[in-house]
Amino acid sequence: MAQKKRRRLGEILVEWGVVSPAGVEEALEHARKESLRIGEALTALGLADEEDVTKALASQYDMEYIDLDRNIVIPSEMHLVPEDLIRKHLVLPLSKEGSRLKLIITDPLDLETLDMLRFRLNSELDPCLASKTKMRNFIDRFVRSDISVDQAVKNMRAADDDVAAVEEQLAAQIELDEESAPIIKLVTMIISEAVRMRASDIHIEPMTNRVRVRYRVDGVCIERDNIPKRMQGPVLNRFKIMAGIDLAEKRLPQDGRIKMRVSNSEIDFRVSSLPSYHGESVVLRILRPESARLGIQALGFEADENAHFQRIIKRPNGIFLVTGPTGSGKTTTLYAALNELNRPDRKIITAEDPVEYNFPGINQVQVNEQIGLTFANILRAMLRQAPNIILVGEIRDIEVAEVAIQAALTGHLVFSTLHTNDAPSAITRLIDMGVKPFLVASSIQAILAQRLIRVICPECKEVYPDPDPKMLRLLGFRPDEIKATTFYRGRGCGNCNGTGYRGRQGIFELMEMTNQLRELAFTRAPLSEIRKTVRATGMKMLLDDGRLKIRNGITTPEEVVRIAQVEDFAAE
DSSP, X not given: OOOOOOOOHHHHHHHXXXXXXXXXXXXXXXHHHHTOOHHHHHHHTTSSOHHHHHHHHHHHTTOXXXXXXXXXSOOTTGXXXXXXXXXXXXXXXXXXXXXXXXXXXXXXXXXXXHHHHHHHHTSEEEEEEOOHHHHHHHHHHHSOOSXXXXXXXXXXXXXXXXXXXXXXXXXXXXXXXXXXXXXXXXXXXXXXXXXXXXXXXXXXXXXXXXXXXXXXXXXXXXXXXXXEGXXXXXXXXXXXXHHTOOSSOOSSOEEEEEXXXXXXXXXXXXXXXXXXXXXXXXXXXXXXXHHHTOOGGGGTOOHHHHHHXXXXXXXXXXXXXXXXXXXXXXXXXXXXXXXXXXXXTOOEEEEESSOOXXXXXXXXXXXXXXXXBOHHHHHHHHHTTOOSEEEESOOOSHHHHHHHHHHHHTTOEEEEEEOOSSHHHHHHHHHHXXXXXXXXXXXXXXXXXXXXXXXXXXXXXXXXXXXXXXXXXXXXXXXXXXXXXXXXXXXXXXXXXXXXXXXXXXXXXXXXXXXXXXXXXXXXXXXXXXXXXXXXTTOOOHHHHHHHHHHTTXXXXXXXXXXXXXXXXXXX
């Protein structure tokens, strides 16, 4: 009898109404380009969430799906699998009957791991399926090491260690085993925990009588713990050793990098130390390669904006500017555009300070001002390399601006960033910088302003019955709109660490240069007139996109007010 043919994952999701056939084709194309599975591609593009993909995989392979948020009972057979295997392979024992062990896994295709577990555990396995994110959250909450970050700090507070001896040992030995000193173990656990909590930064901040540890998750700092003041030196020295920073230099800022394997992934950390009043403040920026390889759709563009964005970035020449404050996702947007344009028939060169992510097929140059390798010098050298597309990390001064404009006018497509509050401000900012108005008018193709807003956690999302009227008034909601709109919020759960938010998306305003705008730039029109003109053309502003995301149940009014710099908010 012929074996029953297994259905495709895309077919199952289309049948369930989760994704359209066109979405499946888009995901297949993205999967081919990025060497991903289709489920990973659908999640990366924002076309399906991880839970839907996991349920479809369970259906595809005739396996039981386990929702770990709804099955909070801690498995009674947890002891049957060693903790190192649980964490390394993301597996969880549920129950055992005779010689058969019911085991939750996250990848039905990882047959090699299942065979290894059968051998190690000496049991036949009945696998069932859960999503990776929920599995990691469950393990972090309920599968406790013999020593956690909290316990390590408590032990150190209680212990009467010879701190001077530990510090001397740290300074003398660069390559130390993780188990050889409690300080090293604590630092490793802090880094691992921050990665598991999806933090973007780790802040180690010396204060009067303690050392404060904070993680920045979804753009908001969360205080994690306080390290005893007497351990400040050894802890900071450990971070500096790992980053290759000079231990003896405590008076000047220093930079370094750490590469570490955390949860089966190679993670890069950019480390910055800054002398402050109570000692050196150390910040680790966590660089995840997958965050820079998001599809453009996953950034948060609406369908019409996405089509508009795609048309602009595929033009042969001109300048495309992305504006916004530090941490608003400008670099991620530019990387997404370059990833879309990266083809064997195009030569792409970037000048960055620093190069955070490496892209195959793109020539990336690191700025080094100490030896004269500035943005302007790199740009001039780039033009002799005959590129099609150029990325300049940031237009900081008139010298860089003029070289970038000359590149755009001589047939190159130039991407760059600028620090302004909105898209119209970029025109006046360049002119104020000293760029001639006719050059601004003729070279710029489009300007994108953006901010990052937190997304409501899908696991605890609920209707928000009475949002603050002041917030809605500040956002420009009309009374009839308020009545017609269902507002949502996150209640707070284990999936979002009780915040009600998980992940971030962009809100955008995309201003394409028209003949009317070029004329205004040429005549040095005031900013108020430029804003009035773009408003009259029907351009969607940052607040308009924020309101749309509130109406679509993606975020809350409070989040848009917090991010979008609503006028008169302070006065109210």
